Amino acid sequence: MRIALAATCIGDALFPQAPQAAVRLLERLGHEVVFPPGQACCGQMHVNTGYLDAAYPVVRNHVRAFEPVLDGEFDAVVLPSGSCTGAVRHQQAMVCRRAGDDALARRADAVSRHTYELSELLVDVLGVTDVGAHFPHRVTYHPTCHSLRMIHVGDKPLRLLREVDGIDLVELPDAESCCGFGGTFALKNAPTSTAMLADKVTAVKQTEAEVLTAGDYSCLMHIGGGLSRLRAGVRIMHLAEILASTLDEPVEVGGPGAHATEGSAA
């Protein structure tokens, strides 16, 4: 398949290891990955903060970048994020209609029908759960709110993780409860957000995992920021990074910093 990667704004600017890993993984599985260079952001941050007018040009740019999927230029669009996928499916058309652009709303809807979150693409579209990954580490998985309750990925990420060779996958207590990120909620209601984060960090530590994984780097940035502040010694990694890791090209968990994958990819 020819798959267009939407890197997500946060993946592009702050956590390139996630889209890089998605590229390595999909190419390893025999697919061609393209990166439409006009892409920037899905518009979710603006929408969720109430700036729907300001979201409109952002959404328009996203739709324009990925609408070649409608002409068969690529077969699918993949997003390594549950919440961005949710925004594409449940917010973009509404933003366009509100701006009076019904034509764009229809195109946004059409593009969204070809857009998949990473675990959806792998399990539902490509039909794989064993992606040939090797990752000999203790890992716990946080199901992010939007992947769980907005796009309903269910246990797809766990089915993928369970097939990873060498993994020691442990259940996260109270996994389905929100980490307290909520986009600008983390700033507008920082004390409440922090109270939620404290409980999530405690749950992660209880698992004695080396790695906390999830399908969204936004939530991981929040939980990881708390873990790092407390020097908890738990590494955050996107699901794609674990699935991209192989015996020949392992993704390292040791070593300092969050960008160890930068050199290893490619």
Add this chain to the structure above:
Amino acid sequence: MSTATGPTSTNPVFLGVPHPREPLRWGEPFPTAARAALDDAQLRRNLGHATSTIRAKRARVVGEVPDWEDLRDAGAALKARTLARLPELLERLEENVTARGGVVHWARDAAEANAIVTDLVERTGADEVVKVKSMATQEIGLDEHLASEGIAAFETDLAELIVQLADDQPSHILVPAIHRNRAEIREIFLERMGDAPAHLTDDPAALAEAARVHLRRKFLSATVAISGANFAVADTGTLAVVESEGNGRMCLTLPQTLITVMGIEKLVPSFEDLEVFLQLLPRSSTGERMNPYTSLWTGVTPGDGPQDFHLVLLDNGRSRALADDVGRDALRCIRCSACLNVCPVYERVGGHAYQSVYPGPIGAILTPQLTGVQSHDDPNATLPYASTLCGACYEVCPVKIDIPTLLVHLRARDVDEDHARHRPTGWGAAMRAASWVMSDGRRMGTAERASGAGRVVARDGQIRSLPFPGSLWTGARDLPAPPRQPFRRWWKENR
């Protein structure tokens, strides 16, 4: 009613929320009230325990219903249909209540409703009334208004009694005293009830017995009762109250006069519609399969029950909410409080942080719509932001109110009003700048190169401290330093 020692008491138990002038607008913005609540260790423990217990109970009994999702669809559809035909159905209700010997009154707002009820009580000559637990009368501050007119209102729901005795405000729709534990309740009873046994323990059965004895005297002497209503059937004029203790049933059957105050959205078209809601409500609210006391009455039955029945139909902002084609979904609410019990924000900050008698996710969308948001400084303007949009509320709502979507809608209304009044805000400027950058791949790439400067302030790959407003993040969390090679550049150099 102010029963005893009043606000001068030094006992910390009695540091309840003072009675607000407006029951739907207590005064503090949500972030301020939440910050104070977060530091209350006793509250945090009480809430954590209570919400996790009731969450588990609900999940258990909902899980055993094979057609639960169909029931939710039916409940949502019935409520949507009712709201679409509300004026016509209300007139039909009035017709049928009147035909069966009741009297219907219409109240535009809290002041009108309070005046109508006061007048009705005064006409009976009573200076005491017993009350069935009711959100509508909380919403209008009826107890306080009656007290100011020399009429004592006695709450008979156990949790409402606790709140009233402590001179406090409710913090939950179903369990108004959820912020109290049994040790606190024992102290409140001992100090404020007047007739609590001296050796009262904090055993739940002993506490319930003390309340039972205390309330029994009121039931036997009261001549006027005031209730709310869970449902009203337009086709038959039947009112319904759903409760767990039987105290409501006492109030609805023993006194001579019954006055019911009901929000106009509580309507269902026909009697058989109750079948859906009486399945949805108990499992969603108390986690029970069937509701213990379901009282239904239609007008007046000669020689049986109250002989004088008045129904006060309350608008109080509902018509305004109904006029908003997205916001109106909040009027489907059947006050089960499932959304409160699953909300991670409510679980940490409790009900008082929402500064309204309607707390939690439903309060965050209902309160600002009922009051309207008067100005940018209106504390209710902060309510739609009191959520991470995690979606747990929508998942459990028995009438499928898409609370996250309504929250975003109300945020957008808030932002648009600022914009329309040309009121510049820091958020607005930041969001417009971000929109310019994030709507173009090249501008995004340029911004990524510029943000690389962030690496200067990082140590070990993490930014640990930033000046305001970045400090809102770094106050409690690190931020990874921007990478040397953003993805866009990596792609260009490697593919």
